Amino acid sequence: MIRSSEFAESFRIAVASLRANLLRSVLTTGGVVVGIFIVVLMGWLIRGLDSVWEQTISIIGRDMIYIDKWNWAGGRNWRLAESRKDVTLDQVMALADRMESPEYVIPMTRQWGGSISYGSKSLRTSIVGTDSDYGATPAGSILDGRFFTSVEDQQSSNVAVVGFGTAKTLFPDESAVGKTIKIRDIPYRVVGVIEKRGFLFMDFIDQQVFIPLRSFRAAFGFQGRSFSAAIKAGNERMLDVVRAEAVGTMRVIRNVPPHKEDDFAVNEMEAFDEQAKSIRFWIWVVGIGLTVLAFIVGSIGIMNIMFVSVTERTKEIGIRKALGARRSSILMQFLVESTFLCLFGALIAMPVAQIVVAAIHTIATSVYDFEAASAVSILIPLDLLGIAIFVSIIVGILAGIIPAFRASRLDPVEALRFE
Amino acid sequence: MAEIIIDIEHLSKVYEMGEEQVFALRDVSLQIGNNEYVAIMGPSGSGKSTLMNMLGCLDTPTSGLYTFKGQNVRTMSDDDLAEIRNREIGFVFQTFNLLPRATALKNVELPLVYSGVSADKRRERAEAALDSVGLGDRKEHKPNELSGGQRQRVAIARALVTSPSIILADEPTGNLDTKTGQEIMAVFEQLWLHGKTVVLVTHEEDVARYARRIIRVRDGLVESDTVTT
Ligand SMILES: Nc1ncnc2c1ncn2[C@@H]1O[C@H](COP(=O)(O)OP(=O)(O)O)[C@@H](O)[C@H]1O
Ligand SMILES: [Mg+2]
Numbered sequence: 310m311i312r313s314s315e316f317a318e319s320f321r322i323a324v325a326s327l328r329a330n331l332l333r334s335v336l337t338t339g340g341v342v343v344g345i346f347i348v349v350l351m352g353w354l355i356r357g358l359d360s361v362w363e364q365t366i367s368i369i370g371r372d373m374i375y376i377d378k379w380n381w382a383g384g385r386n387w388r389l390a391e392s393r394k395d396v397t398l399d400q401v402m403a404l405a406d407r408m409e410s411p412e413y414v415i416p417m418t419r420q421w422g423g424s425i426s427y428g429s430k431s432l433r434t435s436i437v438g439t440d441s442d443y444g445a446t447p448a449g450s451i452l453d454g455r456f457f458t459s460v461e462d463q464q465s466s467n468v469a470v471v472g473f474g475t476a477k478t479l480f481p482d483e484s485a486v487g488k489t490i491k492i493r494d495i496p497y498r499v500v501g502v503i504e505k506r507g508f509l510f511m512d513f514i515d516q517q518v519f520i521p522l523r524s525f526r527a528a529f530g531f532q533g534r535s536f537s538a539a540i541k542a543g544n545e546r547m548l549d550v551v552r553a554e555a556v557g558t559m560r561v562i563r564n565v566p567p568h569k570e571d572d573f574a575v576n577e578m579e580a581f582d583e584q585a586k587s588i589r590f591w592i593w594v595v596g597i598g599l600t601v602l603a604f605i606v607g608s609i610g611i612m613n614i615m616f617v618s619v620t621e622r623t624k625e626i627g628i629r630k631a632l633g634a635r636r637s638s639i640l641m642q643f644l645v646e647s648t649f650l651c652l653f654g655a656l657i658a659m660p661v662a663q664i665v666v667a668a669i670h671t672i673a674t675s676v677y678d679f680e681a682a683s684a685v686s687i688l689i690p691l692d693l694l695g696i697a698i699f700v701s702i703i704v705g706i707l708a709g710i711i712p713a714f715r716a717s718r719l720d721p722v723e724a725l726r727f728e
Numbered sequence: 729m730a731e732i733i734i735d736i737e738h739l740s741k742v743y744e745m746g747e748e749q750v751f752a753l754r755d756v757s758l759q760i761g762n763n764e765y766v767a768i769m770g771p772s773g774s775g776k777s778t779l780m781n782m783l784g785c786l787d788t789p790t791s792g793l794y795t796f797k798g799q800n801v802r803t804m805s806d807d808d809l810a811e812i813r814n815r816e817i818g819f820v821f822q823t824f825n826l827l828p829r830a831t832a833l834k835n836v837e838l839p840l841v842y843s844g845v846s847a848d849k850r851r852e853r854a855e856a857a858l859d860s861v862g863l864g865d866r867k868e869h870k871p872n873e874l875s876g877g878q879r880q881r882v883a884i885a886r887a888l889v890t891s892p893s894i895i896l897a898d899e900p901t902g903n904l905d906t907k908t909g910q911e912i913m914a915v916f917e918q919l920w921l922h923g924k925t926v927v928l929v930t931h932e933e934d935v936a937r938y939a940r941r942i943i944r945v946r947d948g949l950v951e952s953d954t955v956t957t
Contacts, residue, residue, distance in 0.1 A: 317847070628826075633815070
């Protein structure tokens with residue numbers, strides 16, 4: 310049974326001892342400070358990643374399926390994909406024709422590293438040939454201007470819609486709309502800029518330039534090119550139905566015998582989720598590793614200082630025992646003290662973490678200029694602070710248990726004799 | 729004899745010093761009743777402190793029986809002993825043994841902390857105890873702001889505050905000059921007159937003379953046990 314009067318006394322002792330040894334306390338809590346700092350920062354980073362990720366994916370839409378020669382996810386299937394026959398435009402158009410369940414089936418093809426220029430500026434990026442339906446999907450949602458029309462597609466007009474990143478690079482201080490850029494030295498008129506969608510490793514999405522398929526054919530040719538079908542299911546619940554129909558229809562179109570595997574890939578946003586998960590995982594691994602290390606160092610420091618404290622106060626322990634302190638009273642006294650030290654460390658770490666978080670947030674939002682960043686809080690979430698406090702209490706108890714136990718077992722007569 | 733508080737029979741305490749055995753107490757038997765005033769006398773190293781630690785349940789005997797108010801002390805756990813010390817025994821030490829950073833009041837409150845008395849009641853009782861030893865105006869002083877005699881009064885107040893059955897004082901005047909020592913002895917006299925049981929350890933005849941019964945020990949043996957008048 311622990312008496313509240315004893316607990317209050319333990320607390321009073323801990324405060325007094327902290328005040329009496331302020332410098333020593335600050336120094337010994339170093340490891341704990343670092344540990345708590347990392348815990349909070351890591352938690353915030355993962356939260357931020359998750360919410361930004363969620364936003365990025367939801368802009369593009371979780372209801373998108375891409376029928377393609379290549380698997381997005383799989384390095385392991387690379388050879389297999391290589392051996393597949395290209396997906397032709399006719400096959401994609403046939404798919405679009407026959408499928409009933411999806412909202413859109415949009416043909417796409419892509420020239421990697423196509424060169425584009427504006428005045429003296431030039432860059433290489435991914436040039437996408439597609440049709441006007443792309444502009445109706447969330448992925449093609451326009452920030453400025455408009456998407457190209459089906460008429461422009463039919464007429465093979467030289468019009469382009471540029472991604473947010475490309476617009477920023479080529480037209481840092483002016484509107485891109487109405488300007489003429491060159492793609493493969495062919496002049497194209499920019500009619501629209503797509504909203505920013507990508508973040509971190511998804512940045513490439515914003516570098517793309519979209520032109521009508523026919524115009525793409527004129528610029529790059531269709532020879533030896535594989536197409537893909539971007540299928541928008543309409544909503545996530547339809548995904549399974551649409552996927553099944555897409556696969557079934559595509560197998561018929563490509564004459565895949567019943568017992569053979571698909572000779573094409575079905576890509577979904579989940580492939581990117583894997584990537585996000587692995588980043589998340591590595592933040593965890595590194596974060597937990599560093600945290601554990603910091604806490605080990607921190608607890609050794611605290612344990613050490615608690616041993617010193619027990620030795621310094623041997624006489625006091627003797628006095629308290631003579632006056633009726635039980636083992637549990639002494640045990641608690643020192644556990645409260647070590648926990649208090651750790652909490653003190655957390656108290657130092659949290660404002661520091663908050664400052665760093667605010668700095669990262671400010672820099673990241675200005676560099677990325679990205680709306681999704683607003684999903685990341687500039688303040689450390691309260692539950693993370695709660696976790697930090699919880700962790701420091703646990704560390705305090707673990708670091709203090711051995712010294713406290715030793716103190717509680719001191720023989721009162723011996724302890725009283727100690728000078 | 730009045731109600732028996734302390735009853736020890738054939739008590740021995742042996743310290744193992746490597747190969748050698750030191751007999752601090754050999755086969756000591758004695759009884760102390762309520763409201764007695766006893767001095768334990770003997771030269772240095774005779775076993776007085778060992779005996780007092782035993783009586784105060786700070787230490788346990790190697791052999792023999794110790795009954796405190798009818799309870800067998802030898803079979804008690806550490807926590808039971810702590811409880812007995814807290815409720816039944818008030819210690820006064822030669823070197824005062826006050827907590828240096830705590831005020832007189834906080835020092836006196838300390839035993840009550842371990843008996844779970846609320847803060848208000850603690851303060852009330854500690855103030856009363858300090859008043860009773862004439863230190864009502866020194867409550868907020870720290871030990872280093874007090875004279876030796878005043879420190880010992882604080883220690884006595886601390887011993888009294890739980891209303892224990894017995895006050896055990898080990899050389900309480902050992903660190904005080906003669907005059908202050910006499911003042912402290914006057915305090916013990918008052919306690920005894922007010923019904924307390926006092927056991928005093930000393931090697932000075934002058935101090936022992938205050939008591940009404942003198943137990944002389946030598947080499948861990950009780951030499952004599954005489955009631956004075
Ligand atoms: N912890 C101990 N270890 C070994 N010997 C001890 C210990 N405590 C006391 N003694 C020995 O026991 C004997 C009695 O000691 P003590 O009771 O302190 O004597 P006094 O208080 O009468 O001077 C002495 O010989 C002393 O050296
Ligand atoms: Mg002694």
